Every structure is written in C-alpha cells, then in structure tokens.
Amino acid sequence: MSTIGPHAAAPEPVRRIRALHTERTVTVYQAYAPALGLPAARDGRFPAAWKRERMTWIKPSFLWMMYRCGWGTKDSQETVLAVEIDRAGFDWALRHACLSHYDADEHPDRAAWKQQLKAAPARVQWDPERDLHLAPLPYRSLQLGLAGEASRRYADEWTVAITDVTPLAREIHARMRAGDTGAAAALLPEERPYPAPEGTPGLLRVS
Template sequence: MAQEKSAVPYHQIRALYDDDSITVYQAYNAKIADEAVKQQTLKVPGWSSERMTWIKPSWSWMMNQSRVLAIRMSHSSFETILLKSSLSNSSQEKQPVRVQWDPERTPSTKNKLPYRSIQIGIGRSVAETWAQDMILSIEDVTEKAQKMHEDVEAGMSEDELAEKYIEERVYEIKDEELRKIIRLDSLEDHETES
C-alpha cells in the first residue's frame, strides 16, 4: 500500500532527550502520581506490574490526561526494553514488550499526520525491573499539559503550539537488530505474511 509522501519517515521515534537520558510520558491517577513524584519511583501503592503499562515519548498525546508524569530513563534502558519487544499487530511470537506505531497528530491533536509515533507497552515480566531499576527521575508535568490544552481551546495555531510546547527531536537508533525488531524502517504497519 503506497503511503502519502512525507519528509518524515513513516516510522520515527521523536523524543525529548539529552546525552544521558530519554523522557517518556505516562498518565496516572492523582494518588499514584503524587506518590511517584514524592518517592521518585513507580513502586508505590496503587501501581501494579500485573498489567501492561504503556509509555509514549510523544508529548502531544498527553494533553487531555488528568495527571501526566515525565519519566526519565537512560538510553541503554530504553533500548533494552525495545529489544524485548514485538509489534502488537505481528503474527510472530509475542514478546514481553509490545510496540505500536500510532498515527502522530499535530500539537492540538485535532489532525492526524501521515507518519507514526511509537507507543511501548511494558508487560508484567519486565515492568517490575523497569519501575524499580530503570527510572532515573519522575516529574509531574500536568500543569504544562493543562496550559497547552488551554492554548488549544483559545485557538493558538499549530505552529505556535509546536514552538511553545514540543521539545522532541529525532531519536536515532543505530542498532540494526533493534531497528528490525521494531520495524523502524517499515513503510507500512502490517507485516506481509510469508
């Protein structure tokens, strides 16, 4: 299936990161969010490793959530998790981590873009280690999400929203095995059945 021409690759990881870490986002209820920030761990009352927990590097997806946490982890931890993944829509053997390539949206989330952003589901066999050993820091960024929502409602343009709120840039993965596992270079979402 031919894809619409775009300067952006169909699958691309865009994230807020520096030399030491990458930031992913999660939404939680107030009780878990407060304790997670206070204790700087997700291993708090109410959090469970028994169900899949989804993380997203894409900020725009978090705007309408009640509480939003920015979770920093090392590059090696991020890529270690991805090495344990399989695509959600894959016919291959399922791994403890799931990867979905969801349609990216403009900063207001009102319009879909012709390329995809990664969403990562961490299964219970990995979630405990992730929560306990792989998180460097947790920050409550709910206020930023609320301000962005207010600016969207006030009619701020997509370009202005992007300039004010979107700090992501392309996150390069050089490991060829990992690129293949997450289908980073794929031009479509569904694998061809052999």
C-alpha cells in the same frame, strides 16, 4: 522544556521514534489518577500501589499522550507524568520487543508471531502521531508496552526522574483554546529522532 516543537522537520518517515532525550536518558509520558500519579511525581519513583505485574504502555510523544488523556481531563488520567528513564533500559526494551499485531513483512506466519508475542517482555505499536489540534498526522508515533521483566525494571531500575507535567498540558491546552497556536507550539518538548539501538528488530527501523 525547549521552545522547539517536535514536528518542525518535514517530511517525516511513516514510522520513526521521536523523543525528548539526552545522552543518558529518554523521556516518556503516562497519565494516571492523582492518587497514583501525585505520589510518583513527589517521590520520583512509582509507589508500591503501581502494579508491576501488569503491562504498562509508555509514549515518547507528548502530543500523542495528550490525545490519549484528553489533555489530562479523562477519568483516571488527570495527572500527566513525564518519566525520564535510562537509555540503556529503553534500548533493552526496544531490542526485546515484538510487534503488537501480525505483520506478514515481519513474521513468517501468525503462529510464529503469537509465539514471539507471548515470550516478548515488550511490544511495539505504531499509532498516528497527532498535531496540536490532536488531529492525526500522516506518520506514526511509537507506543511501547512493557510487561513482566520489562515492567518491573521500568518501575524499579530504569526510572531516573518523574515530573508532573499536568500544568504544562493545561497551559498548552489553554493557549490552543485561545487560538494562540504559536505560543502553544513554543511550549512543546523538543522531540528529536531517536536512534534505534544495534540488534533492534526491523519493526523499529525508519520506514
């Protein structure tokens, strides 16, 4: 983990993908019950019990994941996973994504949006990014929903490594409770702007 926090650069555009990434991989976060999360981290892949036919939401923002799972304290979200996936797979999902809600600037009408949403293997949702206090920031963070082909490929093809980062979440949370914001910030993953691939719909462009 880097000692550089994900929100050091300002001002941020209202929506932009920020993620911990390398030339080959991008890291996303999910939280599960220990019965599923611990075997996934142990084996570096999702077990058979992971339902590939269901939609799964991946979050490139560590702090948004902390907001969602309450630092790993919420029921069935006690195990926080950092899932390193192939960038080619992540980019494929972005190129095939549809916005999760109707937007007149992106769709000619609601019927067209509903048709696109039904057919798309991935969907995009923009939610307020969070600070270390888990308070909303004035810019938004990507959530990427994967269904059907995208969900199966995520679990069985794109996943490069799975790490249990619950101890990291607890350590950052403990430092925040102690009032040591600087030390907590130093532990955050380095999330940098992620370039949307060629062919990405307008809904993913920087705005």
